Amino acid sequence: MEIPRHPRWPHALAWLALALLILVTIAHLLTRPPAMPAYAAVRADWKPSEAWLYDRDGRLLDSERVDFERRRLAWVPLDAISPAVRSAVVQAEDRRFWSHGGVDWLAVASAARARLTAGRTGDRSRGASTLAMQLAAFLDPGLAQPGQRDWRAKLRQMRAAQALAADWTHAQMLEAYFNLVPLRGEAQGIGAGARALFGKRPADMTRTDAALFAGLLPNPAAGADTLATRACRIARTPDCTAIRAAAATLVSGEHAARVDPALAPHLAVRLLDKPGKRVTTTIDRRIQTAAIVALRRQLSGLGSDRVRDGAVVVLDNATGDVLAYVGGVGLKSTASQVDGANARRQAGSTLKPHLYAQVIEHGWLTAASILDDSPVQLDTASGLYVPKNYDHSFKGPVSVRHALAASLNVPAVRALVIDDVQQFRDRLWALGYHGLVEDGEYYGFSLALGSAEVSLVEQANAFRTLANMGKWSPVHFRDMRDDRAVPHQVVAPAAAFIVGDILADASARADAFGADSALRLPFWAAAKTGTSKGMRDNWCIGFTDRFTVAVWVGNLEGDSMRAVSGTSGAAPVWRDVMLALHAGRPGKPPAMPAGVEARQIALPGTREPPRREYFLTGTAQAEMAAAPALARRPRITSPVSGSVYALDPDIPIDRQRLGVAVSGDVAGHRLVLDRKPAGDADAGLQLLPRPGSHILLLVDPGGRTIDRVRFTVR
Secondary structure, eight states: OOOOOOOSHHHHHHHHHHHHHHHHHHHHHHTOOOOOOOHHHHHHHOOOSEEEEEOTTSOEEEEEEOOOSSBOOSOOOGGGSOHHHHHHHHHHHOTTTTTSSSOOHHHHHHHHHHHHSTTOOSSOOOTTOOHHHHHHHHHOGGGGOTTOOSHHHHHHHHHHHHHHHHHSOHHHHHHHHHHHOBOSTTBBHHHHHIIIIISSOGGGOOHHHHHHHHHHTTOTTOOHHHHHHHHHHHHTOSOOHHHHHHHHHHHHTTTOOOSSOOSOHHHHHHHOOSTTOEEEBSOOHHHHHHHHHHHHHHHHHHOTTTOOEEEEEEEETTTOBEEEEEOOOOTTOSOTTSOTTTSOEEOGGGGHHHHHHHHHHTTSOOTTOEEEESOOOEEETTEEEOOOOTTSOOOEEEEHHHHHHTTOHHHHHHHHHHSOHHHHHHHHHHTTOTTOOSOHHHHGGGGGGTOSEEOHHHHHHHHHHHHTTTEEOOOBSBOOTTOOOOOEEOSOHHHHHHHHHHHTOTTTTHHHHOTTOTTOOSSOOEEEEEEOGGGOEEEEEEEOSSEEEEEEEEOTTOOOOSSOOTTTTTHHHHHHHHHHHTTTSOOOOOOOOTTEEEEEEBOTTSSOOOEEEEEETTOOOSBOOOOOGGGSOOEEEESOTTOEEOOOTTSOGGGOOEEOEEESOOTTOEEEETTEEEEEGGGOOEEOOOSEEEEEEEEOTTSOEEEEEEEEEO
């Protein structure tokens, strides 16, 4: 009896099924893709490399790149991308995008067949890679690492694309693709690409732009010919002349314009520090543009061989809002990245109004007081200080009004002697000049002539204080209309008014600047110019009832200007900006505050005609004249303190004499040399000099020392 044999094929099938299951499981594990993020998470994590600056009305002023790892702008919504670009990219990269679930199986089959078919030639196809598969690789670069083009890498991409399609809508996938796609150079996404490559917003791209954009995707670094060939195929146009020309331009980068207007690059650097930051400023785009045009026109007219750089700041007097901030305009500047509005430069004569305001406030001088514009030598810790006027001439007795309006140096130094260097330094600090970190002794008497370094913003706000009758408050760069600091009084209103009136007096400054200089406007305006030592800086700062405008021109590298003065350098820019600000609404003179009185005065002994003058109440006089010699304070006029005298070795020492000169009523006064009586002060003494350091005293009849000089004989 034959034992029946069971068929063996069911067992073989079972083992085969098990083997296939194991292989599928292994393949599943080996091709498992990384987890794909949600669309909302991608949007939330997006950080542009740029930050943006807007004016007070929300208009774009400038942008600044603050992340240099990659170049990408704000996330661009799908509906903000030109329909031509959307259509071109889908047709070129994944024409069945809207109908498949992340993987185009027809394209997979076509790609497989193409690989098996030998002898096929032509432009290399992108194969079966869909937009969803490319997006998955953008989200996780590990899916498309260089050298990983085997079946396992492709399956991982396909599975990741299917996961995306299951969780995202097709519109979300396409939008993310456009924002994440790497483009030519360091640009990422259509926002950066449209700006850097086409000089346009994504919404403004044309059909030609769309063809070129889609043509870049297979190889963003492609040359002009290769790019034009691809773009022509995508555009399906028989005439590719325009596309080829546009491709050449794109590759060369000749016309890669910026979409933002680039109106405030230096302020953008100052305020924008975080990717994606959007700052609304106090800037008025119209005023900013007017200031740029005025400065650019003036620098172009002067020529780069005379001066290369400039800056403008405009303030709203009432609020302290910065309405214009121009740190430079480029042109032929050799330091265009330096912010001229924030750089510290020597102030020149622009500090004089604050000095005279202080001495007038204290009642030590009035606008009609007479100062002697004659040579003077002052003893300082570092030696003799000998101030000179800008034109190296002297005017003799002048009033404070004339001295300030004509910007005379020697009277300003004499005013500082009457005041006090430390007090003046402290007043400047209170006005916001916070670069003056040393004490008064460090700056010395040259502080009256602006030896300290200040910024244009500080200058503007200090003069704004005068416009506001002595009330100081900080300036504002950001729009903070509901959070203003309360102003505090720094300068007495009466003193601020009088100084402002002097700075607006075209007649008083006519001798120095001419009767019709750039400082003279068809309405009330106060202005002061200044030029630093060595002709390195030129300033013009002034104000009306509504605005303060500060202008600086010079060379940021520190070399001297050529043939540029206060009225030919910064003043024309100041004038143009002021006229633009007051078009249709001229400035009005300020009302006289309490504590000021007007009086008709005469000034005999000077070249100034009788006039109506303003005084602090109680200090007015009908006539102001230089004091006669006998009425002046007794003092030693020679030798000058700090002087060094050298004996002549060819003349016997007992034949050499040093004359002593004194001024004022010195009847009954005595001179004491090195603690020994030297004779009567009015006797015209001739001292026998001995080598060494000497101290000469002037002593009054009561024995009180009223003057003292130190000199050296060698």
